Structures are given as structure tokens and as C-alpha cells.
Amino acid sequence: MRWVSALVIASLLTTVVSVEAISTRGVISCTNSSLDSLPENWTIMDQECIRVDLGTHSPGTNLAFEIYADQEIDILLFPSNTVSVYQNEQSYRLDSVWMADSVFESFSGTGEWHWQTPEDRGETRWYLVIDNLAHPQDSGEGDQGGLSVEIELDAGVILPEQFTLADSIHRVEPGGYSLVHGPFTVDEGTFVEIHARTMAGEPDIFVMSETAFLYYSPSSNWSSSLRITSADMLLVSNERYLPWEASDIEGQNLYIVVDNRQGPGGGGAGTSSVAVTVTVTLTPILDPHISSQTNLDSVDVGALVNLSAESTPNKSDQIPESGFSWDIDGDGVSDWTGSDVEHLWEEPGNYTVRLSATSVDSRSASVSRTVTVVDKSPPSVSLGVTGMLTKGFGEQISISASFTDNWGLESLDWMIDGQIILSNYSLTDQHSTLILPVSEEYSPGQHVISLVVRDRSGMATQQDAIVNFIDVTAPEISQYEAQIEVNYGDQTILQIFAQDNQSGNLDYTWTIGQGTDNEIQFNGPLVVYEFNTEGPTNVICRIENDAGLTSYAEILVIVKQSESSNGLTLQVIAAIAVTLLISVSVAAFFLYNSAVRRRMSEFSGADEQEKPEAPPLPPSPQMQKKMWSREEKSPFQAPQDFMRGNQSETEAYDLLDITQPQQESGTHAELGESLLGDLQSTPEKAEPETPKGTTIRCNCSKCSKPFEITLPEGLESAYTNCPHCGSEEMVGTV
DSSP states (O other): OHHHHHHHHHHHHHHHHHHHHHSSOOOOOOEEEEGGGOSEEEEEOTTEEEEEEEEEEOTTOEEEEEEEEEEEEEEEEEETTTHHHHHTTOOOOSTTTSOGGGOEEEEEEEEEEEEEOOSSSSSEEEEEEEEESOOTTSTTOSOOOOSOEEEEEEEEEOOOOTTEEEEEEEEEOTTOEEEEEEEEOOOTTOEEEEEEEEEESOOEEEEEEHHHHHHHTTOSOOOGGGBOGGGOBOSOOSEEEEEEEOOSOTTOOEEEEEEOSOOSTTSOOOOSOEEEEEEEEEEOOOOOOOBOSSOTTSEETTOOEEEEOTTSOOTTOOSOGGGEEEESSSSSSOOEESSEEEEOOSSOEEEEEEEEEEOTTSOEEEEEEEEEEEOOOOOEEEESOOSOEEEETTOEEEEEEEEEOSSOEEEEEEEETTEEEEEESSOOSSEEEEEEEOOTTSOSEEEEEEEEEEETTSOEEEEEEEEEEEOOSOOEEOOOOSEEEEETTOEEEEEOOEEOTTOSOOEEEEEESTTSTTOEEEESSEEEEEOOSOEEEEEEEEEEOTTSOEEEEEEEEEEEOOHHHHHHHHHHHHHHHHHHHHHHHHHHHHHHHHHHHHHHHHHHHHHHHHOOOOOOOOOOHHHHHHHTOOOOOOTTSOOHHHHHHHHHHHHHHHHHTOOOOHHHHHHHHHHHHHHHHHHHOOOOOOOOOOOOEEEEEEEOTTTOOEEEEEEETTOOEEEEEOTTTOOEEEEEOO
């Protein structure tokens, strides 16, 4: 390998010798230096140069340079792969060879610039050349040497500061502009620090809104009034620094430009090229704010409150999440970190909350806020019932309740219809149960049971439950006669007494002859009825209360024949007897007249044979009067007229000297006696038949009171209602 290296070197030397023999070109040898050795001073003699190795850097690395030269020099910057072009006296004034942004020809005096390695390549070694010679390929541009130059140079890598937006050199031709940074936005009150270092020309530096930039960028004929004049840097011929406080920007996007146009009054003319380094950094405002969705002037005891630092200005991300710290209890010690925190206070009072903010550049600020905690919430009460609760008299109501409060409970009252029935003024438990017997002191129907719970601040909560008191017992029937006897046709009073303390009205319904064709109903506690059917009649009284509950009273009515009914029958019999008597009398009269005429005919025949006799005399007025007399006697008296009629008839036979027929007389006498006997016979009174049946005595299965009932003959058992409580009972001999 050594002989190969020797061969290459020999070849190069031969080439150099041949070139020198043919032309003036050769290899430029510069004094070498490095970044690590700076700052450094040199005296560069005429036709000499210095090459400074800047080292290898990644894309986007910022390098800073400060230089002083008492005579004109050329400052050139090359990447490692093209620096040999310069040293080999080849044409180097090409953008593909040197870094034109960091090239300053014929420079003298003091200068400073920053340069950022380009993004179009990877890690690259860079060289800075300070030229004090006439390069064969410089076309006569720049410094041509002739004098020695005193040089002071310092350079280094810039460690970027926090909130640096831009830091690089800008080369702008006449009539043009260069965008330093944008768009970007900052909080009101943030300082935008602009540091300009001019190496050539007299540029202007503007800060403008996005609206103004849209007018500015496409045309040089723009209205300079659109820029933010408070941030102007006009005619920057050397180093200039401006800290501008952002205000009245209303969150708009901002742009910073280097202007080389004919500007406003006092600005650059824009007739020559400019080279200026512009460094833009921010000092963001640090102004922590405490916010909450809850009104911190009135926070409820025990309420979870969200405290937030989200309203703190932080558009530049100047405060990290960990940069927020909270002192909740005012003891000066941080209790929480982060932009949001949740906390509750268990007692009323005024509490101081302190929020501290530390920025990424180690600045800090804090703010305090007083939180006023009061009891704003009444107790929470829950009753263990839903809907309407229905209970009957004699039963009891049980209602359980639970309650809580954000601070503390003080007392409770149970009420019914607004009247307190149970109280507790030293609550130690969060539960309570009301047990209320439903007694007769309450009226039937709906009532409101309320629970009122009070807390330590005097606030109260009331919960209501609707209860319905109903009657669950049938009316109680007082003792009554289950069987009565009445006379036929008499007005009979039927009455039942019943009691029901839970009902204002009782409905009485009487059913007489139930199940028969003669069934009839009446209403009311008392019924007057005339029984016109002899024998047993079943009467049922149905008593219904307001709740629809019923009791039954059953009465067996035995209807017997009354004395008045017997008298009426005798009158009918007497009338019939009188009628028969009259009929018999008339018939006897006609028979008598017929016999008389027949006898008289016999007498007349004999007289005609013997001698004629005078005609018979007519009956005297007294006889006619007696014969046709119609005086009515009591049907219960003997028929005396009929007997007198017989006497008259005998007297007539005696007067006529006629023998009275014995057979007919006997017949009439027997008939008269028979009729008289019939009229005088008094009907025997019918003895009332004693109802047959079985009387059973038993005790009620519900109220235990004794009662008795008579079962009709042939019936061994039956259902009946207890006369005391109305309970339906089974009674019988079985």
C-alpha cells in the first residue's frame, strides 16, 4: 500500500509541476485554525489566507461569528467538499460551491452575524476562509490584497435560548424582502425581542399582522400603515435591539420581515443589497389565573370544586403542566401540581388558594384567590314509600326515611296533615322510622304524612307521603229479635240499629220475601209494612257503610190471623145467613098462600053444594104489616119474625077452622130451628200454630259474643250474620 500512496503523491507533484510550467494556477495554502482555538488574533499578510475548521455540524445548527478587520478582506464559507475548489484556484463564486448567505467580500471594520447550517444535507464539516489575496478566479471582485490586515475572530456554536423563534442572517436584494419568522401567535403582554446585526446595507424590519402580510408579500405597492408601527426597526445600519410588548393583537397571527424596499419615511432606500442577522426571541408573559366553573365567592359545603389554571396565558407553552402548583390550605406548602385540581371544604369559612406558575425558563409567578364556603344545600331526604299508601282503621303505618346533609343534621319532625306527631331535636343517626296506629281519631280518606329535616344552618327539606285511611270492618249491628210474630194486616215496624264509627252514613236496604214473586225492597233504618200473607216471611236488612262493606240482619216474621180478621168473617157469615133466611121466608110465604088457596077451594066446593058463603075477607092491615115486615135483626139473634110467622099461620088455621098440616108445620119448624141454630152457632177461634223448628245458641268466631237463631223445621244448618259484628257464621245442629 505504501508504494501506491507514493505513486499517487508523485503523480500529483508531476501534475503541479506541469501546470506551473503551463499556467499561473497553483494550490493556495492557507494558515489553518479551528473553532476550538478561537478567539484568536492574526496578522494576515498580503496574498495570504486563514482557513478555520468550524467542525462537523448537523442541519439547523446555528453558528455565531464576530470579526474585526482593520483593512478590507473577503470572508468566505465552504463545506468540506468544495473548499478545495477555492484552494485549487478554481472558480468558487458559485452557489453550489460556497455558502453565499455567509460570504462578505471587501469587508472591513467590526461585524457580527449568525449562520444556520442548511437543511438540505446531513452532517457536514464546514470551513471559514479569511481571504487577503487576489484569487485567480475571483474575477476581480472583493479584496485583492496589497496590505497586511489585523484580524480578530471569535466563533462558536449557539446554544439556542428558550423561546428563540429565529436566529440567522438574511441577504436581501434591492426591492425584495425576507421572511424572518411567521406566522406565529403570542399572548397579550408577551415581549417580542428583535435583535438585528447588519453586515451590509440599511434594511428595515417590520412586524405585521397576517392581514397586512397578505397585502405586503405579493406587491411592493403596499400600505405601510398596515404594519404594527410600535414594532418598527427602520434603517438598521448596525446592531439594533427592540423589545416589543404585544398588545391589541386579538390573537392574530404575526409575521416578522426584513424589508429592502423603498420604505416609509425614515426607512431604508432599498437600493443596495443588505445582509443582516435577525434574532427573534420571546419573553412570554407569566400571569397565572385561577378559574372555576363554580362561583368561588359562594361555594357549597362539601361540594367538589374544580380549580383550573387553563385561563392562564400560555400560547408560547411557557408553563409546562408540571409548572403549576396549588396551595389549598394556605400553609405555604404545595398540595397539588398540574393545571387542574379538585377539592372540597367540609366546613363553612373563607379559604385562601394560591396558584404558582414556573415557566420553562425558570421564571415564576403566583396568584391567590379567596374561596368563600357557605352551606347552600338543604338536607337530602328519601322516604321509603312510593305512590299512595292505603291502610285500614285498626292497622298501623310504618314509614322509614333516610337523610343526609353536606354539613350536619340538626332535627326532624314527623307530621300528619301539618300536625307534629313525632320529633327529634338531637339527631345522631341518618335514619328514622314512623310507626303510626290508624285510630278512629283520624277521618277516613287521604292524609298527608310529612317529614321535615333541618340542618345546622337552619335549612329544611320536607318530603310528603299520601296515605289513605279506609274502613276495613263492616257495620256492627246491635242485638235484635231474629224472629217476631205479627198479626195479619197490622202495620208492623221493622227497625235495625247499626254502628260504624268510620262511616258518616249507613245505607239500609230491606228485602221482604226475597226470592218470591212478592219480593219488595225498602230503604232506611226503619220500615213500616203491612203483612197480608199468613205464615212465615223472611225479611233481610242489608247495611252498607261508606267503604262498601256490608252486614246483614235476617228476621223471620210469622204472620198470624188477627182478631179483626175473625170479626170480618163472622159478618160475612151473618150476611149469608140473613140472605138465606129471607129466601126461606119468602118461599114459606108462597107455600103458605098456595095451601090456603087450595083449602079455600075445597071449602068453596062444599059451600056450593050446601049453600053459598061469603067470600073470604082479605088479611087485615095488621096481618099484612106483620107479613111483609122487613125489619132486619142482628145476624147473631134468633129469627123471631119467622117464629111469629108460624104463630100467625096457626091463628089463621084456627080462624078458618082448618086443621093445620102437621108435616109442613114440622118441616118449617125444623128449618127455622136449623137456620137459627146456624145463625146462633159461634165459630171457634183458631189457635195460632206454634212454629216448629230448632233454636241453636252459639258464639261468634270473630267477636266471640253469643247469639242464638231458630232454624226452620227440616233445616239442620244455615249461614247467618253475627248481630254484634256482622261476621258471616255457619250455625247448625251438625
